[in-house]
Amino acid sequence: MSDSMRDIQVDDEVFAYLQSRSVPLVDTPNDVLRRLLLKDGARSAGEPDGRRPGSLMSIIEAGLAAPGDKLRYHQSRLKRTHEALISSDGWVELPDGRAFPQPSPALKAQIQTEVNAWRCYVHVPSGRLLQELRLEAASALQE
The missing domain is CATH 3.10.390 (SAND domain)
Structure with a gap:
């Protein structure tokens, strides 16, 4: 992940949509947006393929x-x-x-x-x- 993070505001409807697309207790809103908008294509520093290790x-x-x-x-x-x-x-x-x-x-x-x-x-x-x-x-x- 980049050292700089930006704050954004979303309305209740957009937040509810993000929640419906998240894995409970795993995803952050940023994870959901990254998956939806970047198709997991963007890489984060320290994470070789842009995602944290899975539970397996x-x-x-x-x-x-x-x-x-x-x-x-x-x-x-x-x-x-x-x-x-x-x-x-x-x-x-x-x-x-x-x-x-x-x-x-x-x-x-x-x-x-x-x-x-x-x-x-x-x-x-x-x-x-x-x-x-x-x-x-x-x-x-x-x-």
């Missing part, structure tokens, strides 16, 4: 997953399977090119409903749920 980064750092690994969620009742990839910075990338710093908003974008993707997405190479990998990565950090 700890799993990558623990050696439990690798960039390019597939994630899969199968909706058995609907007979639909949804896939995504883990990016090198710990984000979840969908086949349509959208990327999310957390798995739940990514899966919501695919199935159009709120779910806990940590308990739904299966890490294809290991056959384990993301939740299991996250817990193992957390315990590895504590050792």
